[in-house]
Amino acid sequence: MTEAAIVVEDLTVRFGDFTAVDRVSLRVERGEIFGFLGANGAGKTTTIRVLTGLLSPTEGRVVVAGLSFERGANAIKARVGYMSQKFTLYTDLTVAENLEFAAALRKIPPEIHRRRSRDLLDFVGFHSRPDTLVRDLPGGLKQEVSLVASLLHDPEIVFLDEPTAGVSPAARARFWVLIRGLAARGKTVFVTTHYMDEAGECGRIALMRAGAIIALGAPDELKARAFPEPLYELHFPEAPPVGWRDAALSAGTIQPHGLRWHVTVRDPRRWEDARGLWGATARIRRIEPSLEDVFLRWVEGPA
């Protein structure tokens, strides 16, 4: 199919005077892992809630899994899975009871539910007993069971709102193996995160700031666009030479990174002059900008 999984045009969501989402447009293709980045309160969760049918848009056109919002939120809810930022399972029920309840709300026939939940628990690598109370599970496992609960109805698109917040690095890595596994199964994954290393795993990412998308593209594209000039890492193992800062500033901008500096070179001639002046006291190497550099420059830097 050629139709995109998600099409959003000029989506605006207002709560009273406050504009939470401001004319957002994006398009997510089927089978894509789409990352959604932004500071807290940038409007990521609000956008996801519209796309999952939990919230009505104030303005704009939203088509999710081929269904427009006007056809009713419930039709969308049947086609998408949503794993909220909050932990949504009942901790005083067992894993099996939670899954059974989620399946019953979606009217999944028991035999299909049994087969699918066994498959999915296998898929996420859940090997504890299904009659364990959810509150007795470690954090990473809880998230995996949550994921299973949001996949029971075999949705085309899965929305994951900060799925790895607050779990151990090992569990985070495991969870991303699952996300790639979902994409390999042909699912579209829409994921928000605060971790830059996770953003790098996405096919494309959108950066949100104050309700609007300020950049959208593949990670490498964004890096090239945010840092068109070459980026160098500058390090003085001994005492730095007098006046080094002025020399560097004449060539571009500098940013501290621990004991080292990142220099964005705007004037290559002056940069060569400065390097000649410092000689062996400076260790300099050309580096690739990381997504963190991009994020700092666009999302948290001056508008």
Added chain:
Amino acid sequence: MRRFSGPRALSVARKEIRHVRRDPFTLAMAVGVPVLLVVFFGYVLDFDVRDIRLRIVDRDNTPASRALAETFTASGYFKPHGPPAVSALRLLAEGRVKAAVFIEPGFAEDIARGIPARAQVVIDGADNQTAGVIAGYLDGVATVAARRLGADPPADLLRTRFLFNNELNSRWFVVTGLFVVVMGVLSILMTALTVAREWETGSMELLLSTPVRPLEMILGKLAPYLGLCLASTGLIYAAARLLFHVPFRGSLWFFLAANVLFLCCTLAQGLLISVLTRQQQLAMQFSNLTGLLPALLLSGFIFPVESMPAFFRILTWALPARHFMELCRGIILKGAGPLELARPALWLAGLAAALIGWASVKFKRDLEP
């Protein structure tokens, strides 16, 4: 399009039952506390006044005056009290006696001559409730005394007989009323927390991300607590019959139906509060406010609805407890059936439907305010 799904409501109910089963404390509270409260307050609250402390000042001191004094003490309602040295008025002021009888000199002579004899009664009027009762008793005692003393008996034209509760045993009346108040207050609390808890823990987001409908949620959450409350109603019924010997004159089936209607009202009221507040603590305060005071003061439990100012009398029509009070007293004490009690029963059914509908409408599907 918007079809109600029974199985889905049922799965909500099953989930609620699991919550309750995992929490034995709540279960015990729900079933045990109401019966404990009814038994406890059933013993404490007693509107019958007995052994009223009475000071008799006999200034005549004749066989006739002594006979009058004896009539008071022999009635069982009064007990002579207070040292003779202390004046009767002082005893009244200090609250050591509730009433005093002054028999004036010449009392016996007046009776012998057949003219109205003089004896004065003074009652402590600071406590309205008991003063009324004492005045009633004193009247009765005076009639008896007059007959014994051979004086002209007062006109004996009106003889009153109390139907349904011959002795005006206030305990029957109190226990039945207590049952209504206790069930009313506690059942609201049972559901008031359930929706708010889902908002607080985050599970509401899971519920809302599925196509579950508000009415399915409301009915699914209501049904298990209806069962719990009926169990505790059964216990209260047993206690009322065995401990307080309250008669049960009506139909058990009609009583059960009335209970179901009433509990649907209060449980839906709890759900409505929970849906609106979305916070457990706020929901708790609201249910106490809207549950306890109206049930206690406006239901006709103690203060008759008929003697309320018009505005409040009309207000009480919207209170499930007021109609249930009428139903309970009618069924239990009078043996009235659906025909006699059609009006309160229909009101209760209407209120139940309205509250369930209201809670469903207010059950927000949107996440943001």
